[in-house]
Amino acid sequence: MKAMLAVVWKDLKAEMRSREVISAMLIFALLVVLIFNFALELEAGTRASITSGVLWATFTFAGTLGLNRSMAQENDRGCMDGLLMAPVDRSAIYMGKVIGNLVFMVAVEIVVIPVFSLLYNVNLINAGLILVVLLGSIGYIAVGTLLASMAVQTRTRDMLLPILLFPVVIPLIVAAVKASSGFIQALPMAEIQPWLNLLIVYDVVFLTVAWMVFDFVVEE
């Protein structure tokens, strides 16, 4: 537990000094929103279903960026070796990285969601949507951290993470988009519930499995 918090603290502290990861993710996310604006010819009265799709596409791509940078730093600076030499449970390192990456992703989301609301005149600040964004981010980062740890150790590095991650994260994206648009359109809870359940199942399954196999990904 202490080791996990130590890893989180290390990541946050390092990020506070350089702010590399968050600023890159943030600018990228806003640029993606911009591109979608022209690609889909979005306008102020944009339909709720498109809104949630664009939102999650943005998070997916920006998230990849953050994951790549975050894990690459570990590799490049030899941090991972240092962590592994310490007498801590590998799973604590995993959870620490997950929480750190999650903080970065949520920080970006906290900015993107209000900006999006303003640009498209749609109120995205509601409790249900926030819940979906959180649940979705947790699942995404859980799998993403594991796969990013593998990807940065290969020859193709950055390029490989989306290839590994996107097929596996599809159920999460489907559920997140449907649940988000459900909350935006204020659909009855009964219609949104299956998606929330799927999100929770996904999060639990993959957090558990990734936590169990992380050892194999970082051992020497």
Next chain:
Amino acid sequence: MDQKVDKLKALDVITILLMAAAVGMVFFYAPMERIMGYVQKVFYFHVSSAWVGMLSFVVAAAAGGVFLRTGNKKWDIVSFAAVEIGIVFAILAIITGSIWARPIWNTWWTWDPRLTTTAIMTLVYIAYLMLRKGIDDPAKRARFGAVYVIIGALSVPLTFLSIRIFRTIHPVVIAAPGATSAAFDMSAKMLQTFLFSLFVFSVLYIDLLWHRVKLGRLQDDVEQLKIASEG
């Protein structure tokens, strides 16, 4: 070792004979379907291919799990072989499915749960190959492969479920009759042909897997020799 080679050769012959029998049954024994005509006959090998594709994924994931548990290289070879063969059959299933779909549904593709999930499963397989390609160290390659195939295998049922719910709440707009299943009644002869095809493809799968595992062992030996000579 010689015994095994003989057994494999025998299996090769049996497989060829069974395939010939299956093809014969499909064209001469199974009756013509009234509405769809000849194209319906694609169905026998199409479903069998899909079955092998999915079976292979399960085999790959299980072998990966055993490899992580035991560290015995042979399970990694089996896992890799299963993924390669699975890709081939999954793609065959998609192609034969499209061939059937075009005259019947008037489209090459629909986003229904089974098709979409098969396509995503194929993408996971391909990602697996790319992951392995990018790692030089054999031990690391085996470990990472096993981890990814397990993650991939877990995600596929969830993908199917998510798209199933998607389709239930938002029904397919292009509502072709019996759009999401080969909805026709099978006569007894058709059923026999179908079950026989499934059986034959399973035998074919075992035969191919065995050959591929042998090849994998040879590849592994060559790699070990290369490493030894360099080191």
